[in-house]
Amino acid sequence: MTEDLVLVLGNKNLSSWSLRPWLLLRHAGISFRERVVPFESQGWHDDIAALSPSRRVPVLHHGQLVVWDSLAICEYVADLFPDAQHWPAERTARAVARAVSAEMHSGFASMRRDLPMDVVARHPRRTMSRETEDDVVRVQQIWTECRGRAGDAGPFLFGRFSIADAMFAPVIWRFRTYDVPIADGARGYYETMLALPAMQEWERDAVAEVAASKAQAAADPRPAQPPDPQSAQHCYAVIFTSKRTSSTPEEYDATARAMVELAAKQPGFLGIESARGPDGVGITVSYWDSLEAIRSWKDVPAHAAVQARGKKTFYERYEVRVCTVDRGYKFPS
Numbered sequence: 001m002t003e004d005l006v007l008v009l010g011n012k013n014l015s016s017w018s019l020r021p022w023l024l025l026r027h028a029g030i031s032f033r034e035r036v037v038p039f040e041s042q043g044w045h046d047d048i049a050a051l052s053p054s055r056r057v058p059v060l061h062h063g064q065l066v067v068w069d070s071l072a073i074c075e076y077v078a079d080l081f082p083d084a085q086h087w088p089a090e091r092t093a094r095a096v097a098r099a100v101s102a103e104m105h106s107g108f109a110s111m112r113r114d115l116p117m118d119v120v121a122r123h124p125r126r127t128m129s130r131e132t133e134d135d136v137v138r139v140q141q142i143w144t145e146c147r148g149r150a151g152d153a154g155p156f157l158f159g160r161f162s163i164a165d166a167m168f169a170p171v172i173w174r175f176r177t178y179d180v181p182i183a184d185g186a187r188g189y190y191e192t193m194l195a196l197p198a199m200q201e202w203e204r205d206a207v208a209e210v211a212a213s214k215a216q217a218a219a220d221p222r223p224a225q226p227p228d229p230q231s232a233q234h235c236y237a238v239i240f241t242s243k244r245t246s247s248t249p250e251e252y253d254a255t256a257r258a259m260v261e262l263a264a265k266q267p268g269f270l271g272i273e274s275a276r277g278p279d280g281v282g283i284t285v286s287y288w289d290s291l292e293a294i295r296s297w298k299d300v301p302a303h304a305a306v307q308a309r310g311k312k313t314f315y316e317r318y319e320v321r322v323c324t325v326d327r328g329y330k331f332p333s
């Protein structure tokens with residue numbers, strides 16, 4: 001193979017889909033270069049459309065070829081390295097491995113939503129919806145049945161490590177973060193995956209990534225500042241009143257910081273101030289020099305993506321009011 005494989009990933013702590021092809025390549029000892037583009041970073045905002053036609057990660061670049069979607073990347077790797085047997089060699093085992101991989105790829109929406117991957121976080125015994133409980137039971141039923149069938153052929157779902165293991169790997173972190181009870185028949189597999197050197201490497205990278213982003217925030221706090229009320233008369237204010245859900249606090253904090261930084265780069269931005277109480281209710285007021293600036297900010301793609309994420313994950317509810325500021329004063333003046 002003359003060209004390098006370049007795998008583009010999201011944040012290692014959060015990007016469940018990115019983990020799958022990365023784990024497949026790393027566990028097999030295949031050489032590749034990785035490029036992490038953190039969500040909500042300026043790099044994501046500027047580069048993702050050029051890197052990935054779906055604007056999602058993971059995406060694999062191999063010379064001129066671009067392969068997006070985690071399962072498609074795993075299939076391509078299996079084609080490139082047939083001797084590595086990334087699918088089970090035996091036909092019926094291969095059919096079942098493909099079936100459980102496809103089920104993982106297209107299903108479990110409730111579990112994904114309620115138990116988002118956050119490798120370093122611990123949220124023990126989160127209350128689960130009925131649908132999420134059903135998803136958890138189904139995943140463990142798959143693991144138990146596959147392990148029963150594989151027997152002594154090896155510790156993975158189909159004996160040897162296969163694409164099916166890569167597909168389920170993010171669920172291992174989800175179960176650990178939320179301290180999901182593991183059934184007896186699935187426990188050995190769960191522990192095998194936690195102990196896998198490539199999984200531990202991913203975890204170390206996730207821990208380092210979160211520590212680096214906290215250190216950066218501490219070194220460069222850029223406190224959100226409102227404009228001086230006397231110099232910003234006749235401007236516009238957007239009052240965003242929200243109630244947080246309890247989910248994904250790290251992702252929320254990182255995203256909120258990134259959004260303030262991004263807003264501060266927009267034309268017409270004058271300042272921002274924000275407060276949130278222990279009950280999860282928060283008020284953020286951003287100030288702008290025109291209604292047009294407010295409209296443009298709403299449509300900035302990275303901001304639009306966060307608004308969609310907010311509805312799904314961050315907020316129980318929110319209200320937005322766009323107001324005119326006619327005059328202002330302060331004490332001490």
Ligand SMILES: N[C@@H](CCC(=O)N[C@@H](CS)C(=O)NCC(=O)O)C(=O)O
Pocket residue numbers: 010014015016017018055056057058068069070071305
């Ligand atoms: N089916 C795709 C899903 C990829 C996906 O949703 N990736 C997420 C990150 S884990 C993403 O890129 N999100 C960015 C966005 O929605 O803007 C795959 O398997 O690769």
